Amino acid sequence: xxxxxxxxxxxxxxxxxxxxxxxxxxxxxxxxxxxxxxxxxxxxxxxxxxxxxxxxxxxxxxxxxxxxxxxxxxxxxxxxxxxxxxxxxxxxxxxxxxxxxxxxxxxxxxxxxxxxxxxxxxxxxxxxxxxxxxxxxxxxxxxxxxxxxxxxxxxxxxxxxxxxxxxxxxxxxxxxxxxxxxxxxxxxxxxxxxxxxxxxxxxxxxxxxxxxxxxxxxxxxxxxxxxxxxxxxxxxxxxxxxxxxxxxxxxxxxxxxxxxxxxxxxxxxxxxxxxxxxxxxxxxxxxxxxxxxxxxxxxxxxxxxxxxxxxxxxxxxxxxxxxxxxxxxxxxxxxxxxxxxxxxxxxxx
Ligand code: ATP
Ligand code: MG
Ligand code: FE
Numbered sequence: 001x002x003x004x005x006x007x008x009x010x011x012x013x014x015x016x017x018x019x020x021x022x023x024x025x026x027x028x029x030x031x032x033x034x035x036x037x038x039x040x041x042x043x044x045x046x047x048x049x050x051x052x053x054x055x056x057x058x059x060x061x062x063x064x065x066x067x068x069x070x071x072x073x074x075x076x077x078x079x080x081x082x083x084x085x086x087x088x089x090x091x092x093x094x095x096x097x098x099x100x101x102x103x104x105x106x107x108x109x110x111x112x113x114x115x116x117x118x119x120x121x122x123x124x125x126x127x128x129x130x131x132x133x134x135x136x137x138x139x140x141x142x143x144x145x146x147x148x149x150x151x152x153x154x155x156x157x158x159x160x161x162x163x164x165x166x167x168x169x170x171x172x173x174x175x176x177x178x179x180x181x182x183x184x185x186x187x188x189x190x191x192x193x194x195x196x197x198x199x200x201x202x203x204x205x206x207x208x209x210x211x212x213x214x215x216x217x218x219x220x221x222x223x224x225x226x227x228x229x230x231x232x233x234x235x236x237x238x239x240x241x242x243x244x245x246x247x248x249x250x251x252x253x254x255x256x257x258x259x260x261x262x263x264x265x266x267x268x269x270x271x272x273x274x275x276x277x278x279x280x281x282x283x284x285x286x287x288x289x290x291x292x293x294x295x296x297x298x299x300x301x302x303x304x305x306x307x308x309x310x311x312x313x314x315x316x317x318x319x320x321x322x323x324x325x326x327x328x329x330x331x332x333x334x335x336x337x338x339x340x341x342x343x344x345x346x347x348x349x
Contacts, residue, residue, distance in 0.1 A: 001073040001320040004097070005313030006058065008090030009082025009110045010136070011041045012306070013053040017065035017072065018313035021123040025064035026303070026310040029053045032177065039176050040166070047085035054093050061309070069101045074325075076316030078309075079107040079344065080333035081137070087332035095328055106319055107326040107344035108312045109336065111138060112150075114273035116318070117300040117311035125271070125298055130262040132254060134282070135274030136162035136177075139254075141211050141261045142338065144271070147318040150338045153261055154211025157201060161250055161276045164215040168222050168246050172239055182243045183279050189244030196221050196245050198253040211261050213253050222246055251281045255289055262295060269296040278305040319345060 002024075007014040011034075016026040031049045035041045062069070077094030079087055091107075098105035115131045127149075131142040139161045141154035159167065162179055169178020174185070199213040222242065229237055262270050270290055276282065283299050290297045304311055324345035336343070 001317045002067065002071055003074055003076050003106075003313040003317045003320060004058075004062065004072050005076040005078075005108065005309040005316055006054070006090040006094045007078045007110070007113070007307060007309040007312045008050045008054065008086050009078045010086060010307060011035055011046050012308070013050050013057050014307060014309035015054075015058040015061035016309035016313050017061055017067060018120075018310050018317060020317055021119045021314055023120055023310045024067065025061045026308055027057050027061045027064065028303075028308050029057050036176050039170065041083070043083045043085055046083055047089055050086055050089040054089055058093065058097070072101070072103060074098075074104040074106055074316070074320050075101070076106040076108045076313060078110045078113065078312050079330060080109055080336035082110055082332075082334065084332055084334050091330075091332055099328070104320070104325045105328055105330075106316045106324065107330045108316050109338060109341045109344065110312070111135075111338050112315045112341055113311040115142065115144060115150075115271065116315040117273050117304040117308075118271045118298040119314050120304055120310055121301055122298050125269075128267055129269040129271050129298075130258065130265060130267045131271045131273055132258040132277075132286070133274045134161045134254060134272070134276035136160060136166070138274065139213070139215070141258060143265055143267070147315075147322065148341055150341070152338060153265070154209075154213070154257055156199075157212055157214045158216035159219060161215060161254065162274070164219050164250065165276065167219045168243075171219075171223055171226055172237065172242065174239075179276060179279065182247060183281070185240045185243040186247040187244075187280065189238070189240030189242070191244040191248035193238065193241035194225055194245040196225070196249040198249050198256070210264070211257050213257060215250070215253075218246070218249055247279070247281050251279070251285050254282060255286050258286065259290060259293065259295070263293070269298060271298045273300065273305070275306045278302045
């Protein structure tokens with residue numbers, strides 16, 4: 001199906017036109033420069049900026065697709081999870097376009113979009129597979145059996161991987177968002193310079209949880225390391241070695257759990273998704289380690305890892321083809337477990 005999708009869940013204003021798994025246009029207006037001076041996303045500013053940008057973004061997505069409105073089957077909009085004020089902007093525009101152009105309306109789940117990003121460049125990809133979803137707000141291992149059929153098998157108990165990157169970057173005054181900067185510096189450092197914890201969760205009966213992880217302990221370990229180095233009078237800090245050691249711990253923690261989970265579940269493939277899927281080391285280590293074990297890994301290109309509307313359109317297209325539609329009374333949800341995605345497609349609310 002041909003879908004126009006809108007995404008405004010956080011700090012990217014995005015619109016895209018996708019036909020099944022083929023991207024016809026994908027426009028992303030990032031607000032990073034606006035939020036940088038505050039060191040993080042300011043929700044009120046995000047909503048205002050979405051309002052200013054959404055009109056041109058949608059117009060450009062339609063015009064770059066070279067399609068007419070008569071070629072578009074439906075309008076989809078991210079309505080969960082995310083910042084409520086930000087989601088409402090995209091939702092209002094999506095519903096309005098659906099009414100004006102008399103097209104069916106579909107709500108969309110942002111994380112389902114991150115899962116489907118890999119489909120855009122691997123149209124042959126088919127469930128079942130394990131998705132390692134690593135983003136600014138989420139870190140999960142998800143068993144995908146079909147469109148809409150998800151089981152979260154593992155997750156972070158505290159910070160998301162992207163959040164850990166951003167917080168560690170802040171500890172070293174590297175600016176916002178921290179992920180890309182830490183990634184770049186880490187490539188110049190020694191990953192074995194400092195030993196950092198991999199976020200194991202102890203179980204009451206002994207041993208560790210096989211799939212869950214904690215990243216807040218890792219962040220605290222980096223803080224203690226920096227304090228110790230400073231107390232020892234080490235100046236300047238060995239920033240590249242700290243970044244490399246931190247990245248080594250994160251990547252090992254994620255790769256180890258994902259491979260173990262896919263094996264336990266007898267799944268033939270791992271799909272990577274979310275902003276942290278843009279990480280150079282995670283992409284490389286996961287791909288090579290999995291290949292050693294005969295497992296296939298699907299990785300989206302960088303522009304589809306971080307937030308965009310093409311991934312949202314791709315997921316919505318699958319739902320559309322299954323006959324799913326949303327009510328124009330649909331609300332936005334700041335949180336909505338992936339397992340409950342079906343509530344978006346109940347036609348009365
Ligand atoms: P969610 O998808 O959970 O709602 P979000 O949409 O805000 O959260 P994304 O846009 O998917 O998050 O991802 C942004 C996160 O990805 C940020 O935390 C950022 O630091 C991180 N990130 C981006 N590029 C890289 C990279 N190369 N290495 C590590 N982290 C990265
Ligand atoms: Mg973002
Ligand atoms: Fe996201």
